[in-house]
Amino acid sequence: MLKIQDVARHAGVSAATVSRVLNGRATVNPELAARVHAAVRELGYRPNGVARNLRRRQTTLWAVLVSDVGNPFFTSLVRGVEDGGRQLGYSVVLCNTDENRAREAEYIAVALADNVAGVIISPADDSTDISALVAAGTAVVTIDRELAETEVDAVLVDNEKGAEMATAHLLESGYRRIACITGPRRMSTAMQRLRGYQRALRAFGLPQDRSLVRHADFREEGGYSAMAALLDEGVEMDAVFAANNLMTVGAVECLTEREVAIPASVGVIGFDDIPWARLFRPGLSTVRQPTYELGRAAARLLADRIDNPARPATRMVLQTELHPRESSRLRLG
Amino acid sequence: MLKIQDVARHAGVSAATVSRVLNGRATVNPELAARVHAAVRELGYRPNGVARNLRRRQTTLWAVLVSDVGNPFFTSLVRGVEDGGRQLGYSVVLCNTDENRAREAEYIAVALADNVAGVIISPADDSTDISALVAAGTAVVTIDRELAETEVDAVLVDNEKGAEMATAHLLESGYRRIACITGPRRMSTAMQRLRGYQRALRAFGLPQDRSLVRHADFREEGGYSAMAALLDEGVEMDAVFAANNLMTVGAVECLTEREVAIPASVGVIGFDDIPWARLFRPGLSTVRQPTYELGRAAARLLADRIDNPARPATRMVLQTELHPRESSRLRLG
DNA sequence: ATGAAAGCGCTAACAT
DNA sequence: ATGTTAGCGCTTTCAT
Numbered sequence: 222m223l224k225i226q227d228v229a230r231h232a233g234v235s236a237a238t239v240s241r242v243l244n245g246r247a248t249v250n251p252e253l254a255a256r257v258h259a260a261v262r263e264l265g266y267r268p269n270g271v272a273r274n275l276r277r278r279q280t281t282l283w284a285v286l287v288s289d290v291g292n293p294f295f296t297s298l299v300r301g302v303e304d305g306g307r308q309l310g311y312s313v314v315l316c317n318t319d320e321n322r323a324r325e326a327e328y329i330a331v332a333l334a335d336n337v338a339g340v341i342i343s344p345a346d347d348s349t350d351i352s353a354l355v356a357a358g359t360a361v362v363t364i365d366r367e368l369a370e371t372e373v374d375a376v377l378v379d380n381e382k383g384a385e386m387a388t389a390h391l392l393e394s395g396y397r398r399i400a401c402i403t404g405p406r407r408m409s410t411a412m413q414r415l416r417g418y419q420r421a422l423r424a425f426g427l428p429q430d431r432s433l434v435r436h437a438d439f440r441e442e443g444g445y446s447a448m449a450a451l452l453d454e455g456v457e458m459d460a461v462f463a464a465n466n467l468m469t470v471g472a473v474e475c476l477t478e479r480e481v482a483i484p485a486s487v488g489v490i491g492f493d494d495i496p497w498a499r500l501f502r503p504g505l506s507t508v509r510q511p512t513y514e515l516g517r518a519a520a521r522l523l524a525d526r527i528d529n530p531a532r533p534a535t536r537m538v539l540q541t542e543l544h545p546r547e548s549s550r551l552r553l554g
Numbered sequence: 555m556l557k558i559q560d561v562a563r564h565a566g567v568s569a570a571t572v573s574r575v576l577n578g579r580a581t582v583n584p585e586l587a588a589r590v591h592a593a594v595r596e597l598g599y600r601p602n603g604v605a606r607n608l609r610r611r612q613t614t615l616w617a618v619l620v621s622d623v624g625n626p627f628f629t630s631l632v633r634g635v636e637d638g639g640r641q642l643g644y645s646v647v648l649c650n651t652d653e654n655r656a657r658e659a660e661y662i663a664v665a666l667a668d669n670v671a672g673v674i675i676s677p678a679d680d681s682t683d684i685s686a687l688v689a690a691g692t693a694v695v696t697i698d699r700e701l702a703e704t705e706v707d708a709v710l711v712d713n714e715k716g717a718e719m720a721t722a723h724l725l726e727s728g729y730r731r732i733a734c735i736t737g738p739r740r741m742s743t744a745m746q747r748l749r750g751y752q753r754a755l756r757a758f759g760l761p762q763d764r765s766l767v768r769h770a771d772f773r774e775e776g777g778y779s780a781m782a783a784l785l786d787e788g789v790e791m792d793a794v795f796a797a798n799n800l801m802t803v804g805a806v807e808c809l810t811e812r813e814v815a816i817p818a819s820v821g822v823i824g825f826d827d828i829p830w831a832r833l834f835r836p837g838l839s840t841v842r843q844p845t846y847e848l849g850r851a852a853a854r855l856l857a858d859r860i861d862n863p864a865r866p867a868t869r870m871v872l873q874t875e876l877h878p879r880e881s882s883r884l885r886l887g
Numbered sequence: 888a889t890g891a892a893a894g895c896g897c898t899a900a901c902a903t
Numbered sequence: 904a905t906g907t908t909a910g911c912g913c914t915t916t917c918a919t
Contacts, residue, residue, distance in 0.1 A: 225898090270667035271607045272895070275897075336602065604913090892915100902908095
């Protein structure tokens with residue numbers, strides 16, 4: 222491997238000058254700079270990023286910890302982060318925690334050891350411990366989910382409002398007995414979406430019925446089982462609001478399997494879009510989250526935090542959008 | 555930041571001993587080792603991975619270059635790589651090239667600068683240049699797509715066989731005028747799938763009709779436009795085989811929009827599965843690729859190549875699976 | 888089995 | 904504006 226000294230010798234300048242030219246951090250005689258560039262080209266020199274990172278005591282790497290890369294929500298989000306980071310000169314390491322706290326902790330350790338410049342994390346749950354990162358002075362942005370006790374930058378979606386919109390939409394379509402399949406109690410998003418659902422019912426003057434509310438695991442199987450339980454228990458119901466995309470799919474599968482007509486017998490709306498939802502049978506009504514933008518925003522925030530470690534924590538809240546399709550269209554009369 | 559010297563001082567041993575204990579690379583007096591571990595715990599010491607990488611002249615990082623993270627095919631593949639890598643102690647950097655050769659080249663440069671241990675790449679096209687990686691001695695595995703001139707490990711799918719299966723399935727269902735929407739000529743996968751389609755027609759004793767074959771870009775829009783062109787040109791056709799998942803979706807959208815009945819008027823089958831394809835209207839018939847396993851295999855191959863740089867290049871070919879659903883079910887009579 | 892010392896390749900003080 | 908020098912934190916000879 223060629224080193225900067227080799228280039229310096231070849232160009233007849235000092236290593237410091239080569240470094241200055243390559244990093245553009247100081248003014249260098251154009252003639253010398255040209256010689257350096259020539260030497261670099263002739264020798265085929267490539268800077269060693271690892272050595273640079275050691276010396277500078279920071280890398281140009283971001284770690285993104287998401288709980289499920291298989292979920293299109295996170296895919297799109299990661300893409301936003303990656304595009305944003307790339308523009309600012311960062312590379313993005315994708316870490317898939319699988320909603321598993323041990324794996325999450327492991328990745329945090331790796332991020333620390335590798336001196337990543339920043340971490341964007343969608344915490345596995347409420348109790349995710351990012352104190353080591355904070356203690357080490359690593360820039361952190363939480364995304365999608367909120368952390369209980371920690372003062373860090375956060376990029377969120379207005380979950381309560383989105384869930385309220387979804388539920389209100391079902392109400393306005395004529396549904397009255399609306400079930401809610403939400404996520405685990407320890408997840409901020411699950412609770413906020415539940416609250417939005419409840420708020421819509423209240424605003425409509427309808428009673429809260431506990432038997433209509435189910436907590437599942439944000440996975441397809443969870444949505445399926447919750448839906449199955451609602452049906453098996455014979456809970457009176459004419460629509461369902463599922464609090465994320467995967468559970469919506471699960472619920473729809475269950476309904477389809479049992480030949481419950483959507484939207485005639487049971488209306489369906491889901492939080493968070495699903496790719497090609499319009500091609501489903503029936504087309505799925507959803508509340509779309511600005512997933513890509515969430516990632517972009519997190520990237521901006523992280524870069525800013527890296528440049529400016531002292532500034533107070535920011536909390537960005539993005540809005541959702543209602544996408545009514547066939548699954549929530551009650552045929553009245 | 556604490557360094558190994560601090561731990562050494564605290565434990566009353568040399569830095570070399572601390573390193574030996576931490577890396578388990580040499581036998582150390584158990585009593586000393588215990589003191590080291592205690593010191594590490596008491597001080598909250600974390601090794602600096604960057605310094606280690608510089609000294610060892612290699613990292614524990616893999617770069618995965620895929621052309622579209624938004625495509626579920628690659629998502630699943632990346633997941634396989636990541637799981638495989640993690641088990642072997644590697645972290646995975648995800649790089650999204652967007653089918654863009656400039657971005658791809660950029661990422662290759664970054665991979666080189668950061669001294670990644672290995673690269674798994676799904677080349678943007680035939681002419682992707684990985685010679686710099688090979689020259690630098692970086693372990694490389696190509697995945698999904700084949701590279702023209704280069705002798706590197708490859709993990710592939712039996713595209714020709716899969717496409718043949720898909721086409722034969724349409725033929726057996728009673729379709730006779732089958733269109734083929736495949737990818738760009740410069741991509742090995744596109745050409746192999748086209749050949750499979752042709753082979754099936756030949757085996758069935760049917761003529762090749764050039765007007766039935768279209769080259770698109772492997773994206774949703776491409777599938778849509780190709781389908782639209784086929785319809786607009788009035789090409790006589792009763793089924794279509796689309797050579798990847800996104801184009802299948804595009805083609806279906808076009809047919810749906812124009813109210814062409816699937817599968818009655820035009821049967822559809824796609825190469826590569828789509829998540830929740832069974833929930834589509836109609837359920838999409840597909841040829842499933844073992845995406846996750848592709849990633850796992852690539853991980854194994856890469857790790858092996860890193861440990862054993864001299865061994866000859868391997869070519870792994872995985873098989874596909876036919877998943878017939880409603881979109882290819884011709885109602886005869 | 889342990890310690891001392893050199894050096895991975897780069898950049899940032901400092902000196903000129 | 905340029906060169907000299909030290910050192911980032913670790914591992915690995917080499918000597919003991």
